[in-house]
Amino acid sequence: MDEQTIQCPYCGASFTALIDWSDAGGSYTQDCEICCQPILFRLELDALGGPSHVTVDREQD
Ligand SMILES: [Zn+2]
Numbered sequence: 001m002d003e004q005t006i007q008c009p010y011c012g013a014s015f016t017a018l019i020d021w022s023d024a025g026g027s028y029t030q031d032c033e034i035c036c037q038p039i040l041f042r043l044e045l046d047a048l049g050g051p052s053h054v055t056v057d058r059e060q061d
Contacts, residue, residue, distance in 0.1 A: 001021075002018070002021060002051065003016050003017070004017055004054050006039075006041075006056050007056070008032040008034060008035065008056070009056055009058045010032060011034050011035040013032065013033075017030060017041070017054075019043065021043060021051045024044075024051060025045050026043065027041060027043070028040075029059055037058075038059045039056050039059070040058065041054055041055075042056075
């Protein structure tokens with residue numbers, strides 16, 4: 001587990017999220033701590049398959 005500061009794509013608040021890199025290469029949703037909207041987390045891998053960075057987006061349906 002890794003802590004990353006992310007910015008909510010709905011309300012713009014920054015908060016610290018725990019990232020579970022066992023899901024790396026995939027995505028999952030986690031509710032914003034501030035506005036409780038579902039944030040889509042995408043876990044990006046580097047060229048060696050290790051943890052690279054996290055991007056966040058609004059959940060699409
Ligand atoms: Zn929010």
